Structures are given as structure tokens and as C-alpha cells.
Amino acid sequence: MRKMKDCDFQWIGQIPEDWMMTKVKFVADFYNGDRGKNYPSGDDLVDDGIVFLTSNNIHSTVLDTNPEITKYITPERYKLLGGAKIKKGDIVFCLRGSVGLCSINESEDEGTVASSLTVLRPKNINNHFLNFILNSKIAEIQTKKFENGSCAANLSAENVGTYVIPFPPLAEQQRIADFLDEKCGEIDSIRSDIQKQIDILNDYKKSVITEAVTKGLNPKVKLKDSGIEWIGKIPEGWKTSYIKRLFDITLGKMIDSEKDVGLENYLCAANIKWTGINVDVHKQMYFSEYEKKLFLLDDGDVLVMEGGMAGTAAIYHNEFYPCYIQNSVMRCRSKNAATIQTFLYYWLFAIYHLGYIDRICNRATIQHYTKEKLGNTPILFPPLSEQKAIVDYLDEKCSEIDVTIADKQKQLETLDEYKKSLIFEYVTGKKEVP
Template identity: 30%
Template sequence: MTRMKESGIDWIGQIPQEWEVIKFKYLGDVKQGLTYSPSDIVDKDEGILVLRSGNIQNGVLDFTNNVYVKTKVAESIVLRKNDILITARNGSSALIGKNAIIDTDIKATFGAFMMVFRTNKSLIAKFAFYLMNISFNFYRTFFTTSTVNQLTAAIFNGIEVPLPSISEQQKIADFLDKKTAQLDKVKSLLEEQIQKLKDYRASLIYETVTKGLDKTVPMKDSGINWIGEVPEGWGVSKLKFILEKGSNSIKVGPFGSSLSGDAIRSSGKWVYNQRNVLDNNFTETDFYISEAKCKELKNFSVSSGDILLTTRGTIGRVAIVPKKYCEGIIHPCLMKFKVDSKIVLPELIKYLFNDIPLVREQLNFLSNSTTIDVIYSYNLKNIIIPTIPIAKQYSILEVLDRQTSDVDSLIKIKQKQIENINKQRQTLIYDYVTGKRRV
């Protein structure tokens, strides 16, 4: 039986008697990434590869979206085999600490929002990789401030970790490689099954909202390539022709200067933001303003039946303000619009925007771009959607709600299985890198 001792570190707990606790700064060197300007970016054959956060996917390197630069690169930040590449700064706090081992010889460096940990002879890189993926979970609160999400060299160097002998590090790393690979294989199969269910769900919705429920109805050309044929009695229309009448039927969120940080409160009237839409959450929010500020910005206030649309970041997603809602306004990153419910039901709009590529592809086309960062009201007004007799819309929604609910239930079951695998994986790594279980 292994004799244990107290490590003195809460997250580590007890460790084997012969192990020690040591800070990362004594186990290697941190290297800061390359700063470059847009004018330095060149074609693949003209410069050096710069790895960024997007080049790390699920703990391994991904070379799908590469950037090359032509500029002077110090030898110390040219990547070496067994370097550990870490996301040090990012707009999303969840991505801070994302890392991967440089497991091949490549000619590359890394960007300024990244850092590299280069282990010394006391630490095996793969064991360090597992240590990071456990220890970062316990230090994550130090990665986020009110102004920036970052893992600094000082914070990283100060992280204390358990350290066995080199030979045991190797045994643990080899064992965890094998066991995590088994878990990852099961997880990958579940993810494939989820994607197939999502694809089926999307095809079901697309077929129903463009072809209808009755397959015996004669079809006609819609005149729109990406919609194709539609049933007799249906049509197509630009969104601007089915909006509710009135000057306030579509409204972009207030300018940022109208809603500065000084106006935000810890309680008061709601500021509906992107998270509310993405999560379809109308029970809680992160931002509030005073009643006086809400009255000042009354033109941006929400009401039941409004369709809220994300216009930045994850764009083109919608949510419908329910009958019971909290008084408030929209954030600058949102737009609100209201459709004429005698022509189209808001719930159908939700399916068209959120669940099939019909609207997103048009936004890309209207913006003359394949990756758009912002939606403008004039683009939104020119979106073309199928127009369906209102009675048939109710029938379509009834069928879609039932069928998609069945698919969603299956997806949730598989997502729960993945969640359990992730927990099992983390527990496995934790137990072995802290010596609670031995190889």
C-alpha cells in the first residue's frame, strides 16, 4: 500500500511519500509569442507558419486554418519538438489554457496571444501536458479579470504541481495515453452520432418549411435558386414585406456610447444581450441599467413577440420574447424586429434562422463574404423566405415541434453520455498525476 503525505496544496491533496510539490517555474521556461502586423502576412511558401489558438483543437494541433508571416523570428521562439503550446490570451475565458504538445518537427513559431512551455530534464512533456489540463481547472479564476482574459507567465510559473520521478512520469503518461485514447474513441463515436442526428433534424426542418407536409401537392418554381420548388399556393418574400407595420418594426441596438460601462448596474431593468438569445434564456441576465436609463433608451425596449437577433460574434441566431418577460432594452450587439403574425408566425421565423442554413447563406451572400462579423438592418430586410398560408404554418409547427423534440431528446441523452466521459477522463487523469492511484 502506498504511503501518502499531505502536499500542502488544496487541489492536490495527499501525494505519495516520495513525490514532491514544485512550481512550474522550476520545471522549464516560458516563451512569449511573436508580435506581427497584418502587412507581415504572406503566402505559405514565402514565410514561416505562426500557430495561434485556432490551431489547437481538442488537445492536438490542427493545421486547417494557418497564417504565415515574413518577419524576423528569434531562434528562442522557433518551435521545437515537445514544446507545449498554450493559449495565453483570448476573448473567451474558457479558451485560456487550451494547450497541445508539438509532437513533430515543424518549422513554425507562435503568435503573441500564445505562449510556450519548454520543459527541462526534470519533467517529461507529456506528463506536463496532463498536469496542465488538471491544474488549470483549479487556477482558472486567476485567468480572468474585469478587463482581460489571460494566463500570464507569472501566474503560470507560480502554479504548484505534484512531481514524481522521471521513470514514474513516463509510466503515468504512457498509461494515460492509452486510457484516454479509449475514452476519446467512445466520445468521438457519440459526437458522430450527435452530428448525424443534427443533420437529420436540419434536413427534416428544411424539407418541411420549403416543401410542406403534403407530398401530393403540385410544386412550382419559387424563382429562388436556394429555395427551389415550393408547393402551389406558397410564395417567397423579402423579410421587409412581412414585418409588422410601423417605424419601430426593426431596430438595431443602441450605440455603444449610449450604453457605456458606467451605465451598467448589478440590478434594475434588464439589458437583453447575446447570451440571452443564444441560450433562449429569459429568466436571468448579466446586465442591468437604472429605470431612468431605461426610459432614456425606450426606443430600444423589448416587448412580447419581439424577435431578438444576434448581430456580432455568433451572428444570425434568434429568440422570441415570451409573454412574461422583464422590462428592459436590447444590447448594442442585438437587433429586434417584429413580423406581421397574420403573414408569418414568429415560431416559424425561429426555425428558419436557427435550424437550417437558408438565412445564414443569404446573409453571407448579401455581405459579399463567407465569414461575416456584423449583420446590418438593410441586409436583414432583404432576406428571402418562403411564405406559407397561415393555416398550414400552424400544422407545420405542430409537426416540427413534435419531431424535433424527439430528436432533441436523443441528442441530450448522448450529450449526457459525453459529459460523463469527460468527467471520467478528468478523474482518471487527476487520480494518476496526483498519485492517488499508481500504475
């Protein structure tokens, strides 16, 4: 067994006697994405051009440049951009949003990165070894030191440069990197299979909901033309309407940070998920008595995101009650007993995944599904008894699907934890490559 020694950093523990410690800034150069006037706009994005990397490309140790998730810019815009120009072997690190995620570039000879990313170009260190360290608990623990729970997670390249890391001899770095490439490749293969199963289940859920809210539950029912091209034919006894005719829509209150007394709970865009209200985000601000009456939420209210992932909806079930809404969220309530609010939720789910929101919002910039757009959104209007039957059917069916998805998500989480632990054990020298 090799001799070990203590290092000065508790979260790393002991390292081999012949290893040193260093900081990332001493073994890599940093290149940020261009954040100036030449930053690409929607008009600069093209179907086939030069790679423009975003956080969507970073979800494993190796950069994913699948064309389905990759953005491209014109050569003209690329020439105007300063900042990072990627090379093979670079490590792309996320500074905002999905903070701390990073991947090594093994495929792209040319390209650049979004302003939320930075590029590390290793020097005097094995690039795969450094990438594994940055994907380990060593980096994760140090990232958390710079997070501020009161705002969106945000790092700088300078912060990452201060990360302390183990530094073994170069030959051992190579052995560790080769070993982890093989082992992590096996884990990623298993993970990919599970993710495909989740994707199939999600697609099945979308099809079940869409079929139910557009065609009903009786496959033999007579159909008629809806008059709406993207909906097609609908059951004979159904009507078409607009959301504003069936539901009252209220946009939440503007952020008020000036008053710090009498603070009340409120929901913002970060709370709204298709799976329900995200209670990990808990915010408060001042509401006057009038505003409390105007923005108070009731159990069963349908909440819709105005910005961000515009059009995403959730059903409120008394989370943080009494609770109100901020102006990135809209509240929908039935105007009368002829409409069921949960039916509206399933309708919004269906049209979101059919691409309706994409068509009416400009996804190239910050998209907004405004109160006017929501109100003017078409909706199918079955008889009340059918609405209830559809909601009951979908509640049960989607619950079954969601349980299966949640089980597979836990499998992914277990794999991810195992992968991080495996990497940690070898990049700190606690385990030796066979």
C-alpha cells in the first residue's frame, strides 16, 4: 500500500506522499464567452453554421454536440466575437444557471460559447484528469462556497481559478484518466439506457394527455372539424373557445424590494414546474391589504409562467399558504362551474408540447407568454361530465407514469453519486489504478 499524507483541505483528506496540491489557475488558462455588443441575437442563429455552445451541451463528462440540442451561428457573427474560441481538449465550464457542470470537448475544432460559460485550456496537466477533478466532489464542494441562496447561482472564472486540486505526477494523471474514461464510459452507457426509458415514458405521457384533451376517451365518437388547423378534428359534442372566456386571468405583483416589513410568501417562475410547485424556492415580499385580496392563491388555482420557460403550468395545492404571486406568474380561475381547472392544466400541457407556445412566443430571445397571449389561446370545451371523466382518467394514468419515471430518476441519481464517488477516490489517490 502506498504511503499517504495529510493535506490542508479537509474535504480532500489524505493524498499520496508524492502528490502535490495546486490551484486550477496555475494549470489552465481561462477564456470567457463574449459578453459585449457582438453577442449573437436570434437573427444570428442558423440551422447549419459554427457551433455556439450553451449549458444544454453540458450534461456529462464529455461535451454533447448533438445537432438536436446545439445552436449554430453565422461565420460572420463568429468573426466579430471576441472571447473564447474552442479547441479539442478544452474543458467547457458553466458559470451561471447549471453552475459547476463541465465537459471536455472531444469533437469540435471550431466554435465559441455563450456568456454563461467559460473555457479552460489545460497546461502542464492532463486535460482528462483535470476534467474528472472538476466533475468530482472536490469541485462541487468549492462551488458551493460561492453560491448565494438569495439569488441565482453565479460564478466567475476567477472563482474557479481558486479551486484547490490534487496534482499527481503526469504519468499517473494519464493512468487515472485512462482508467476513469473506461469506467465512466460504462456508467454513462447504463445511464443513457435508463434516460432513453425515461424519454419514452415522457413521450407516452404527452401522447396520452394530448389524445385525451383533443379526442376524448371514446375512440368511436363521431368527429367534426374544430376550425383550428393545428388541432384538427374534435368530438362532435365539444366546443372551441378561448381561455379568457372561460377563466379569469391575473398577472402577479411587480417585485417590491423596498419594504422589509410585513413580508408575505409569494411564488415566482422558479416555483412553477409541470410536476407541481417547487418548494425548494421560498421567497417573500410586502403585499398591501388590497394586493393580498387581489393576488391570494386558492387550492386548485392553475399557475402559468409568463417568462422563462414560458407556458409551463402547475396546480397550486396550498404550498406556503397564505401565498401570493409575482408578475412572472399568472393565475387562472374558472369563471363558472362549467369548467374544471385541472382540465385547463392538462390542456396547457398538451399545447405546450405540441409547440403552440413556441409558435406564438419568440424563443430566440427572452420569451413571454403574456396575459393577452394566454387569454387568446384556443381551448377545447367538452361537456362538464366529459371534462371530469378526462381529468379523473389522466390523474390516474399520469400518476402511474410519474411513479415509474421517479423510480428511474432515482436510478440515475444513484449512478451519478456512484460516478462522483468513483472519480473522487481515484483523483485523490485513495484508490490506485490496478
